[in-house]
Amino acid sequence: MSYLVIEGLHKKYGQSTVLTNINMDIQKGEFITLLGPSGCGKSTILRIVAGLTDASAGKITIEGKDMSGVQPKDRQVGMVFQSYALFPNMTVQENVAFGLRMQKVNATDIEQRVQEMLALVHLSEKANAYPKELSGGQQQRVALARALIVRPKVLLLDEPLSALDAQIRKKLQADLRAIQRKLNMTMILVTHDQEEAMAVSDRIFVMNNGSIAQNGTPTEIYTRPDNEFIANFIGHYNVFTRQALEQMLGVTLLEHCSKFAIRPEALHLDQRDGDMCIAGIAKQSLMNGNIIRTTFDGETMFTMEQLHQQQGYSIEMGKSYKCYVAKEDVIALS
Amino acid sequence: MKKRGLADFFFLLLVGYLLLPVLATMLYAFASKWNKTILPEGLTLKWLSTLFQDTDFIQAFGRSVLLASGAVSIALLVIVPAIFVIVLYFPTYEKWIQMAVVMVYSFPGIILAVGLIRVYSQIGIPMILVVLGAYVVGILPYIYQGTRNSLRNIDARQLLDAAQLLGASKRQAFKKILLPTVYPGLFAGALLSFSVLFGEFVLINLVVGSRFETVQIYLMKKLSTSGHIASAVVFIYIVLMGLLTFVIAIVTKRSKGATNL
Structure with a gap:
């Protein structure tokens, strides 16, 4: 039986529809990510699951219990906010202990559990500091500890890392995943960062305009995008119309669809058995750390990504090249 | 260097211009005699002592404190919860409060006083209660700004949400x-x-007058009988305001620190 079930969720604000027919089945201990552009409704789902916003229609059950009418304080759902929402009048220790105090846990247990939790997020030495005395990363760890200490059934993470710089964000992504595995906790993360989603999730629900566009494992989402929106949002797919791609390849494609996608890294300059070929003039090259992304002008513009090799880069701008792709890497979009 | 000297000179000139009347008034409250000399001929505590022995003054002072603190207490009980609810749950209604705040500033005291007398004098409500009500409305801008700025500094809605998800009721979270x-x-x-209310004169004088003598009305009365006593009243008023300003400065500084996230 699924641990958290969302069925037929709809949300309207006045005449504006924010969510349309959202259905999700989540297992215990799964790390789920809601991925999508700003304003697609992913945070609204979290707020409805938490009970902070009412749904216009639909049902949410946690461990088989219908959450309709259950107050946020009684749902046993934790949440970490983008702006941390730490209580400014309390120290780190008091912030983390707050949930246990509300549950009237005895003082000795509170102290012990707070110490354990602060150790888990590596903040034991900051126990007596106030939130304003901490860095953004430290504040987010306190927020995480405060949410985890009450042992919620589901932990909701509303873009918790988006305000942090890249290095700290990557470190916290790893920490978050490690803690989630250690506690076997069901977590739902909201993010608009596809790399973050790929790095931490068991499953990703990609959202667009208030509905779920596709869901699957990170590998499924990345290698088999269902439609043009997913192909564009995940990675830097080349999306071609049937006519343009058939002209470039010089073959008739058998799949019944109007658009096709090719991953930039699936293109290469050396020909292998069974490869198809598209030609284009090299127009622009951008170095992105370990990746070099080259834009070609063929029947239509497309990009190719290569690993940045020590011996340097051999493509000359303005020169015509043949790029090869395996048949199975040409993905038909619905 | 020359510019700096010029700036200092004008600054000191301004400070002198602002402080001189205040200092002179305060000095006059302690002067035994100050008629024909540049500085007082002698200093005395006689005027202050006389003032504190005058039951009219003590009663007037008590009435001022009662009226001002009563209006502030009512405002805290009535206006503050309303601001909380509007800011947290109905932010679109905030424009109406802002409009009310502007209207408070735009009503001259004399117009307000005449209006209050015409509307309320015939219907039996004690006019001091009418003034009290007007005071509650009159301090709306100060109470609103103080509460609103504090709430703006902390994303109050999210703090409430966080507290509730940790098991607190709305009341506990608040x-x-x-x-x-x-x-x-x-x-x-x-x-x-x-x-502000402690120093208010126009409304209380026009609407109620000597039937409810506050410090300001007492001061007005004393101006025609004894300049020294009047100066002593001003001295006490300035000390009180100085103390309040000092406390406000300390509290505001602490407030900035607490919400500097």
Whole structure:
């Protein structure tokens, strides 16, 4: 039986529809990510699951219990906010202990559990500091500890890392995943960062305009995008119309669809058995750390990504090249 | 260097211009005689002592404190919860409060007094209660700004959500999180309101007059009988306002520190 079930969720604000027919089945201990552009409704789902916003229609059950009418304080759902929402009048220790105090846990247990939790997020030495005395990363760890200490059934993470710089964000992504595995906790993360989603999730629900566009494992989402929106949002797919791609390849494609996608890294300059070929003039090259992304002008513009090799880069701008792709890497979009 | 000297000169000139009348008045409250000399001929505590032995003054002072603190207390009980609810749950209604705030500033005291007398004098409500009501409305800008700024500094809605998800009821969240966080701003707003009302003269004098003699009306009366006593009243008023300003400064500084996230 699924641990958290969302069925037929709809949300309207006045005449504006924010969510349309959202259905999700989540297992215990799964790390789920809601991925999508700003304003697609992913945070609204979290707020409805938490009970902070009412749904216009639909049902949410946690461990088989219908959450309709259950107050946020009684749902046993934790949440970490983008702006941390730490209580400014309390120290780190008091912030983390707050949930246990509300549950009237005895003082000795509170102290012990707070110490354990602060150790888990590596903040034991900051126990007596106030939130304003901490860095953004430290504040987010306190927020995480405060949410985890009450042992919620589901932990909701509303873009918790988006305000942090890249290095700290990557470190916290790893920490978050490690803690989630250690506690076997069901977590739902909201993010608009596809790399973050790929790095931490068991499953990703990609959202667009208030509905779920596709869901699957990170590998499924990345290698088999269902439609043009997913192909564009995940990675830097080349999306071609049937006519343009058939002209470039010089073959008739058998799949019944109007658009096709090719991953930039699936293109290469050396020909292998069974490869198809598209030609284009090299127009622009951008170095992105370990990746070099080259834009070609063929029947239509497309990009190719290569690993940045020590011996340097051999493509000359303005020169015509043949790029090869395996048949199975040409993905038909619905 | 020359520019700096010129700036200092004009600054000192301004400070002197502002402080001289205040210092002179305060000095006059301690002067035994000050008629034909540049400085007082002698200093005395006689005027202050006389003032504190005058039951009219003590009663007037008590009435001023009662009226100002009563209006502030009512405002805190009525206006503050309304501001909380509007800011947290109905932010679109905030424009109406802002409009009310502007209207408070735009009504001259004389117009307000005449209006209050015409509307309320015939219907049996004690006019002092009418003034009290007008005072509550009059301090809306100070209470509103103090509360609103404190709430703006802390994303209050999200703090409430966080507290509720940790098992707190709305009441507990308000009491344990929001109130301690916005308290310094609220306190500063209340003190500011108190000091404004304590010094109010136009409305109380025109609507109620000597039937409810406050410090300001007492001061007006004493101006025609004894300049020294009047100066002593001003001295006490300035000391009180100075104390309130000092407390407001400390509280506001603490408030900024607490919400600097």
